[in-house]
Amino acid sequence: MFKIFVIARREYQAMVATKAFILSLVLMPFFMFGAIAIQTYMARHADTSPKTMVILDGTGKLYGPLEKLAHERNEHQLFDKKDAAQVRSPILLEKGPPPPWNDDLRMALSDRIRRNEIYAFAEIDRAAVLLPSTSGPLSNPPLVRIYTQAVGYSDVTQWFIDSLNKLASSSRIEQAKLDPRLVTAVMAPLNVQNLAPFSRSSSGKIQKASSADRSVIFFIPMGIMMLMFLSLMLVTQPMLTSIIEEKQQRIAEVLLGSVSPFQIMMGKLIGIVAVGLTFVAIYAAGGYLVAQHYGYAQLIPLNLLIWFIPFEMLACLLFGSIFIAVGAACTEIKDAQSLLMPVMLVLVMPMMIWNVAVTEPLGHLATWLSMIPPATPMLMMLRMAATPMVPMWQPMLGMVLVLITAMIAVFAAGRVLRIGLLMQGKAPRWHELVRWIGRG
Amino acid sequence: MNAVELEKIRKSFGGYVAVEDLDLAVPEGAINGFIGPNGSGKTTTLRMILRIFFPDQGVVRVMGVERGKAADDRIGYLPEERGLYKKMRIRDVLRFHAELKGCRDCVKAIDDWLERFGLSAWRDKRVEALSKGMAQKVQFIAAVIARPRLLILDEPFSGLDPVNMEVLKDAIVELKKNGTTILFSTHDMDVAERMCDRIFMIFRGRKVLDGTLQSIYDQYGKDTIRVRVAAANGALENLPGIIHVNDYGGYQELRLGAGGDSQMVLHELARRTRVESFELTRPSLHDIFVRIAQPGAASEERHV
Numbered sequence: 001m002f003k004i005f006v007i008a009r010r011e012y013q014a015m016v017a018t019k020a021f022i023l024s025l026v027l028m029p030f031f032m033f034g035a036i037a038i039q040t041y042m043a044r045h046a047d048t049s050p051k052t053m054v055i056l057d058g059t060g061k062l063y064g065p066l067e068k069l070a071h072e073r074n075e076h077q078l079f080d081k082k083d084a085a086q087v088r089s090p091i092l093l094e095k096g097p098p099p100p101w102n103d104d105l106r107m108a109l110s111d112r113i114r115r116n117e118i119y120a121f122a123e124i125d126r127a128a129v130l131l132p133s134t135s136g137p138l139s140n141p142p143l144v145r146i147y148t149q150a151v152g153y154s155d156v157t158q159w160f161i162d163s164l165n166k167l168a169s170s171s172r173i174e175q176a177k178l179d180p181r182l183v184t185a186v187m188a189p190l191n192v193q194n195l196a197p198f199s200r201s202s203s204g205k206i207q208k209a210s211s212a213d214r215s216v217i218f219f220i221p222m223g224i225m226m227l228m229f230l231s232l233m234l235v236t237q238p239m240l241t242s243i244i245e246e247k248q249q250r251i252a253e254v255l256l257g258s259v260s261p262f263q264i265m266m267g268k269l270i271g272i273v274a275v276g277l278t279f280v281a282i283y284a285a286g287g288y289l290v291a292q293h294y295g296y297a298q299l300i301p302l303n304l305l306i307w308f309i310p311f312e313m314l315a316c317l318l319f320g321s322i323f324i325a326v327g328a329a330c331t332e333i334k335d336a337q338s339l340l341m342p343v344m345l346v347l348v349m350p351m352m353i354w355n356v357a358v359t360e361p362l363g364h365l366a367t368w369l370s371m372i373p374p375a376t377p378m379l380m381m382l383r384m385a386a387t388p389m390v391p392m393w394q395p396m397l398g399m400v401l402v403l404i405t406a407m408i409a410v411f412a413a414g415r416v417l418r419i420g421l422l423m424q425g426k427a428p429r430w431h432e433l434v435r436w437i438g439r440g
Numbered sequence: 441m442n443a444v445e446l447e448k449i450r451k452s453f454g455g456y457v458a459v460e461d462l463d464l465a466v467p468e469g470a471i472n473g474f475i476g477p478n479g480s481g482k483t484t485t486l487r488m489i490l491r492i493f494f495p496d497q498g499v500v501r502v503m504g505v506e507r508g509k510a511a512d513d514r515i516g517y518l519p520e521e522r523g524l525y526k527k528m529r530i531r532d533v534l535r536f537h538a539e540l541k542g543c544r545d546c547v548k549a550i551d552d553w554l555e556r557f558g559l560s561a562w563r564d565k566r567v568e569a570l571s572k573g574m575a576q577k578v579q580f581i582a583a584v585i586a587r588p589r590l591l592i593l594d595e596p597f598s599g600l601d602p603v604n605m606e607v608l609k610d611a612i613v614e615l616k617k618n619g620t621t622i623l624f625s626t627h628d629m630d631v632a633e634r635m636c637d638r639i640f641m642i643f644r645g646r647k648v649l650d651g652t653l654q655s656i657y658d659q660y661g662k663d664t665i666r667v668r669v670a671a672a673n674g675a676l677e678n679l680p681g682i683i684h685v686n687d688y689g690g691y692q693e694l695r696l697g698a699g700g701d702s703q704m705v706l707h708e709l710a711r712r713t714r715v716e717s718f719e720l721t722r723p724s725l726h727d728i729f730v731r732i733a734q735p736g737a738a739s740e741e742r743h744v
Binding site: 251 | 487490492513515516517519521522523524525526527528536537539540541542544579582
């Protein structure tokens with residue numbers, strides 16, 4: 001037992017007391033929040049040069065009001081209210097010739113777009129301001145065409161569409177001889193507030209529903225799953241390189257002169273679990289402090305810790321033993337990486353379906369996938385963080401399944417380690433590994 | 441009593457038989473040399489003694505225990521290819537190895553050994569900063585730090601300069617004086633001749649020499665003539681009774697065949713050229729090794 005502890009302590013120190021680990025602790029949030037910061041920065045430093053649009057107005061009535069709206073926008077909406085930085089482009093309109101329009105004109109305007117002289121041109125059909133017939137089936141042919149090189153809806157085209165709809169609606173209301181205020185009142189959307197459910201505090205008092213932003217609640221399960229994912233990535237990769245180093249540097253043989261393969265593996269696994277828990281503790285504490293700072297601390301489901309910790313430990317054991325086995329079987333890191341490709345796919349699978357699992361945590365897909373052991377720790381935590389309605393038997397069954405799978409993985413990895421550790425040269429294939437496991 | 445006893449050991453890897461029908465008795469408290477050409481099965485045998493490998497057939501008995509656990513704390517092991525964690529500090533790596541052998545209070549022993557090998561100034565340096573010779577000495581300390589009763593050294597002197605070889609040799613001899621049984625493999629026959637109480641040689645997985653140095657010499661007798669002649673070219677060809685000539689440049693060694701007469705050789709040589717020196721001697725361990733292991737030497741191969 002003491003020898004297992006000695007190996008575990010060395011593995012722990014080798015992984016934690018390194019610049020790489022400390023750097024990754026610091027850099028990981030930097031990269032995660034860095035992406036958000038970059039987006040904010042990009043938004044603030046977006047292209048704010050004037051954008052010219054040529055309007056081919058088939059109605060003969062819309063150009064004037066559109067120009068007025070553009071003018072208003074350019075006057076009031078280009079600058080950030082807080083620090084007066086320009087965040088949007090002014091829109092300049094240019095009146096095109098009246099209909100009929102031919103393709104030569106469209107070609108000429110398209111060339112101007114390509115020469116960057118104008119941003120876009122739009123054709124507005126004469127019928128755009130007419131009141132659609134209320135009898136018979138509603139047909140909805142395109143009445144406005146916008147030509148631009150920009151992909152998707154840019155700020156400029158979105159403004160144009162919104163403004164045009166506003167003008168078309170008022171024209172129709174006018175033709176229908178309706179009171180515009182009445183129409184606005186009739187069409188006013190209901191104000192819906194999205195809340196978290198009521199809960200009971202530890203003292204038994206009913207706690208009011210939080211009016212926090214639902215998007216925060218949406219991202220908390222994702223954060224919990226990410227925490228487990230990152231901890232697994234952080235422990236398994238160094239374990240792979242460490243065991244390959246032991247093979248390449250022939251350290252394995254020295255170790256085998258002192259301890260059994262089983263002791264080596266148990267020591268390594270305990271080291272992995274300890275590093276995983278250290279990482280989780282640091283991140284969970286850090287995350288909680290940040291959440292507390294922003295007033296979201298009550299949203300963090302601390303009660304899930306009693307599930308998270310055993311799931312985290314089992315996931316470390318399960319993936320750790322697979323990585324140890326593959327590392328022991330290979331002499332080159334690139335051989336190990338190609339052998340690990342299917343394992344990596346299983347590892348990232350929960351990341352691919354997190355959206356579905358958060359929006360429908362009780363759905364068939366999320367429920368059944370969370371019962372497949374390699375995915376269970378992450379998906380079960382995701383579901384449980386998304387809703388308290390997950391029936392208790394599910395995480396319990398999941399835990400038992402993961403426990404059994406982890407035990408099988410540890411047993412199999414032990415056998416591979418015993419054979420692979422002193423073997424040099426070509427990496428085995430999966431079926432050969434299975435044969436090693438069977439042979440014992 | 442014997443520290444190690446092997447009986448009828450066989451070990452194969454796939455279709456390749458590495459060790460065949462091997463009996464070996466390593467006496468306690470002696471320095472035992474284990475020689476043999478590359479690929480002859482030395483490392484495999486050492487690994488079976490260490491229980492890193494298990495034989496397909498036969499019995500391995502280490503210090504009287506037949507079915508020991510995988511690793512025995514009473515055995516120290518220095519493998520042929522050195523392996524130390526590059527990023528660890530010297531004192532930490534030594535403490536790690538001591539603790540793996542169950543030795544918990546080893547700080548003083550580490551300091552003493554580092555002092556003895558002139559490595560005290562390096563105790564807080566990382567392994568990657570060491571030269572090859574230094575790393576080898578650290579690896580040796582790792583093997584002996586837990587005061588083993590049996591010390592197995594696979595090529596302990598390879599790559600060491602004469603000064604460091606001397607330091608290591610002294611350490612090994614002192615360990616022997618303190619009762620440690622030493623079994624080391626080597627390609628350096630001079631070292632084996634000078635240090636070993638007993639020599640084992642295996643070739644193609646089978647034992648071909650086993651005994652004290654004297655008994656091995658006795659086995660081969662005085663069948664070697666060491667000469668220095670004025671004109672070696674041509675003068676040594678077709679000498680009566682000589683079956684092999686080995687020219688070392690400065691001197692030549694002639695091997696007498698069965699029934700060969702050294703006086704006749706001397707007479708014939710004196711007739712052909714000027715003889716500067718002529719000595720009838722026993723073959724060196726090096727010669728014996730080469731006779732057994734050189735290509736086409738099957739006639740010399742006697743299984744013992």
